[in-house]
Amino acid sequence: MNPDIQKKILKFETFVNDVLKEDLAQLEQKLDAKNADIAEFLQLKAMITTFKNNGLDKSGFKTQVDIGQNFFIEAQVSDASTILLDIGLGHYMELSIDDAVAVINVRVKLLEQQIKHFRKEIARTNAHIKLILLGIRELQGFDDKM
Amino acid sequence: MNLEDDTQKVQRVLLDEALTKGIQQNEQQCKIWTDYKKGHQKVAETLQIFQKDLYVNCMVPIGKRALMKGKLIHTNEILACLGDGYFAKYSASGAAALCERRIQRADEMLKKLSTERDLYETKMMVIENNVFEDYVGREIVEHWNEDQIVEWKKKHREREREYHQKLAKVRQEEKKKIETEEDLFNRLDQLEIEEELAEFNRLKDEKYELLNEDELEEGECYYESENSSDSEEEEEEEEGEEEEGGGGGGGGKEREEGKEKEDSKEDNKEAAGINQLKVEIHKVKKLVSFAEPEDLLKKEKENLIKEKEKSSKNVVDSEEDVLRIEFNHSKNKLVTKSDGNSIETPADIYRLFSKPKSILKRSPNDLNPEQAPIEYSTDEEEEEEEEKEDDDNDDEDAVKPSAYETVVKDIKEKNTVEVIKEVLEKKQESRDTRPISKFKKDRQLRL
Numbered sequence: 112m113n114p115d116i117q118k119k120i121l122k123f124e125t126f127v128n129d130v131l132k133e134d135l136a137q138l139e140q141k142l143d144a145k146n147a148d149i150a151e152f153l154q155l156k157a158m159i160t161t162f163k164n165n166g167l168d169k170s171g172f173k174t175q176v177d178i179g180q181n182f183f184i185e186a187q188v189s190d191a192s193t194i195l196l197d198i199g200l201g202h203y204m205e206l207s208i209d210d211a212v213a214v215i216n217v218r219v220k221l222l223e224q225q226i227k228h229f230r231k232e233i234a235r236t237n238a239h240i241k242l243i244l245l246g247i248r249e250l251q252g253f254d255d256k257m
Numbered sequence: 258m259n260l261e262d263d264t265q266k267v268q269r270v271l272l273d274e275a276l277t278k279g280i281q282q283n284e285q286q287c288k289i290w291t292d293y294k295k296g297h298q299k300v301a302e303t304l305q306i307f308q309k310d311l312y313v314n315c316m317v318p319i320g321k322r323a324l325m326k327g328k329l330i331h332t333n334e335i336l337a338c339l340g341d342g343y344f345a346k347y348s349a350s351g352a353a354a355l356c357e358r359r360i361q362r363a364d365e366m367l368k369k370l371s372t373e374r375d376l377y378e379t380k381m382m383v384i385e386n387n388v389f390e391d392y393v394g395r396e397i398v399e400h401w402n403e404d405q406i407v408e409w410k411k412k413h414r415e416r417e418r419e420y421h422q423k424l425a426k427v428r429q430e431e432k433k434k435i436e437t438e439e440d441l442f443n444r445l446d447q448l449e450i451e452e453e454l455a456e457f458n459r460l461k462d463e464k465y466e467l468l469n470e471d472e473l474e475e476g477e478c479y480y481e482s483e484n485s486s487d488s489e490e491e492e493e494e495e496e497g498e499e500e501e502g503g504g505g506g507g508g509g510k511e512r513e514e515g516k517e518k519e520d521s522k523e524d525n526k527e528a529a530g531i532n533q534l535k536v537e538i539h540k541v542k543k544l545v546s547f548a549e550p551e552d553l554l555k556k557e558k559e560n561l562i563k564e565k566e567k568s569s570k571n572v573v574d575s576e577e578d579v580l581r582i583e584f585n586h587s588k589n590k591l592v593t594k595s596d597g598n599s600i601e602t603p604a605d606i607y608r609l610f611s612k613p614k615s616i617l618k619r620s621p622n623d624l625n626p627e628q629a630p631i632e633y634s635t636d637e638e639e640e641e642e643e644e645k646e647d648d649d650n651d652d653e654d655a656v657k658p659s660a661y662e663t664v665v666k667d668i669k670e671k672n673t674v675e676v677i678k679e680v681l682e683k684k685q686e687s688r689d690t691r692p693i694s695k696f697k698k699d700r701q702l703r704l
Contacts, residue, residue: 181338
């Protein structure tokens with residue numbers, strides 16, 4: 112076999128393994144994170160709706176708070192009409208419950224868009240990997256029909 | 258050789274990898290446990306703080322992304338997770354104690370992890386310093402091929418055949434030897450002569466003077482010595498008893514006067530008897546000699562006959578010499594306690610003689626004359642008898658072990674028949690009542 116071709120094959124292979132597959136792994140991680148975020152927001156939204164439905168936002172409620180290492184202390188929330196929402200970069204904003212739901216909806220939409228984007232990216236890298244593998248096969252002289 | 262080197266290299270690399278992996282795991286575990294410890298320390302601190310207030314203002318987390326204004330109430334009631342979804346309600350101090358325990362456990366784990374790390378590191382050091390590089394021993398490899406094996410097998414078969422032929426020859430010769438009766442008798446005579454020679458030599462070696470040489474045969478020396486000593490002691494004892502009887506009949510005053518004399522006499526006798534016993538015992542030695550099976554059988558028969566005769570004699574003797582014990586109470590003061598080896602009360606006898614028995618069989622050679630009688634006193638009846646006997650002897654300050662021995666021995670000889678009967682009865686009982694399991698018994702009792 113031609114040494115040039117062999118060198119080329121080697122280059123392609125390293126590219127696939129070191130660059131494309133790494134990218135793929137990173138993208139998948141990001142996708143997972145976004146999915147987790149969206150799940151949290153949805154959960155929060157569900158919680159707020161239950162507050163509203165049961166009239167807890169006015170009467171207040173009791174809950175157990177984790178103070179670390181699964182030690183719980185009872186906590187009382189007397190006024191559940193406002194909620195502090197994480198708006199990113201460690202900042203919290205006090206919102207009424209209705210506003211909070213609106214904000215959450217917006218955030219969820221944003222996240223869904225991001226997820227779509229990441230899915231596309233992942234598909235693209237997968238396609239690149241496939242293409243390069245095909246190229247390597249052609250260089251090695253195997254039949255395309257296989 | 259190249260291959261071996263390669264395998265060694267691979268092994269080295271594998272070992273290295275395993276060790277590094279171990280160290281990594283160790284580090285991870287270390288991190289986990291330190292986090293665990295720190296977390297619990299923090300919880301303990303916060304518990305201390307919360308305990309002081311009735312309620313604490315705080316932000317209550319709603320999910321991960323949102324908080325609500327609220328306050329912690331019931332700060333002395335803490336729900337602690339015990340794991341696997343189980344919770345326990347603790348007071349603040351209880352929860353703090355729990356934290357302390359967990360911290361201790363974490364400390365122990367960290368200690369163990371550090372020792373593990375040390376081990377790994379020392380191993381790494383050993384490998385890095387190539388301690389096993391300059392070893393001397395190599396694997397022993399023997400090369401062979403099919404042809405060599407076939408050849409060896411052929412040779413081996415030939416040798417085996419030769420060996421078997423030789424063996425057959427030897428056997429045939431042996432058979433020829435004892436074909437006729439004359440040969441057989443010749444052989445037997447020869448064996449007898451050998452046997453007698455061996456016997457003669459042994460006797461010469463022993464220089465056995467006290468006992469009759471004719472009677473001394475293998476395996477019998479032991480019995481002979483015992484019997485002779487027994488009979489001597491018996492006689493002696495009888496004399497002593499007679500004296501006692503006379504003294505007792507005479508009355509208290511005479512008794513007191515003659516008492517010291519008697520004592521001294523008896524002591525002397527006793528000492529003499531013991532000495533004799535010792536001498537005899539030391540002279541008798543156990544011997545093992547090997548004889549042809551036929552001769553052995555003959556001898557055994559002879560022995561049996563002799564023993565029977567002796568035992569019958571003994572029985573007759575003992576029946577004739579029935580001991581009659583008469584006694585009067587002396588006017589001596591009661592002695593409640595005594596020290597040392599002197600025997601003044603029955604309690605002393607118990608103290609001195611009934612020592613824990615060893616389960617090992619005693620050889621006659623190391624038989625201690627003072628302790629000898631204990632071996633024979635096993636039944637409670639005998640002990641009672643002892644005590645009676647002791648009451649008599651109580652008057653005389655000292656008890657003769659020899660007297661004790663003969664009395665007890667007499668009892669034993671008489672009791673043999675009864676003992677056998679008892680044993681038989683016991684056996685029958687055991688046959689009648691089948692062994693029942695523990696649980697079955699329990700059930701029966703309950704019913």
